[in-house]
């Protein structure tokens with residue numbers, strides 16, 4: 157497998173960026189964590205960050221064999237139906253993308269259907285859905301590598317097209333189950349603390365999901381990222397991990413959405429630790445386990461709005477904050493100029 161090389165961000169510029177912010181026409185530190193975000197964006201850019209006017213949301217879609225066990229409250233068919241909805245421009249992600257000025261593309265990483273070609277659909281299908289991880293490995297090693305490589309390629313292509321920032325989202329009924337297993341092995345964390353209600357389990361559904369995931373976890377003792385991905389899937393998660401590595405290698409920031417994208421970021425970071433420098437963790441979702449996952453990654457999300465949709469909606473909501481943080485560096489006068497009439 158060939159994944160692009162990632163350079164860690166050069167932290168030596170942090171002091172100069174912090175000094176720039178401190179000199180702005182505002183009380184010292186008054187923009188709180190937006191100032192930290194501005195420093196991070198400056199470090200990623202290696203100087204003045206761009207405006208981030210050109211933003212792309214990639215929604216990675218895939219199906220999960222574990223759905224045969226009843227791991228989700230919703231049927232697998234919803235994945236394909238929601239892909240059609242994205243293509244029709246009528247999902248929440250489309251509405252939010254329009255609201256914040258981002259382009260949206262859908263990546264077919266492994267939907268269990270033949271999808272018609274469409275101008276915003278990227279066909280990167282590795283196979284029609286993962287296998288049932290409760291009874292067998294979800295993916296082969298070759299499928300994992302192919303998903304990672306394709307994800308990296310898609311991010312590199314976006315950077316080449318001139319996108320200044322990538323937001324990642326996903327659509328995959330059953331993918332909180334895969335994400336929970338990945339977190340369990342790679343955070344690592346006790347399995348029970350990684351499992352939540354996903355798209356909407358009641359108590360009985362949650363109990364069933366826990367029993368299924370205990371069975372899946374008992375099948376394998378894997379702790380190495382590529383093996384864990386093969387055991388527990390899924391294709392959209394593996395491809396997002398590749399996309400994070402691709403964006404990091406192109407030195408563009410990645411807006412990480414909810415629980416599932418964070419699990420993909422965890423995989424990417426375990427494979428390529430420097431990839432973490434390029435990730436902006438946008439929100440803490442309502443999925444139980446997400447808070448613990450973010451804590452394991454030692455990151456603080458920008459928002460906590462009790463979202464639990466996925467699709468990249470939380471990442472899109474953070475995009476204006478990223479743009480504002482960048483404008484803070486480029487557009488705001490110094491206090492010295494303000495006090496000396498140099499506007």
Ligand SMILES: O=C(O)c1ccc[n+]([C@@H]2O[C@H](COP(=O)([O-])O)[C@@H](O)[C@H]2O)c1
Nearest residue numbers: 228328330331332354355414415441466
């Ligand atoms: O982003 C999140 O934190 C999040 C939390 C819960 C559910 N989701 C979405 O719901 C689907 C997965 O839920 P489930 O129960 O089918 O595993 C998938 O399409 C995700 O986009 C997303």
Ligand SMILES: Cc1cc2nc[nH]c2cc1C
Nearest residue numbers: 230234327355465466467
């Ligand atoms: C309708 C629906 C839309 C979604 N979008 C992301 N995950 C989803 C899950 C369901 C069930």
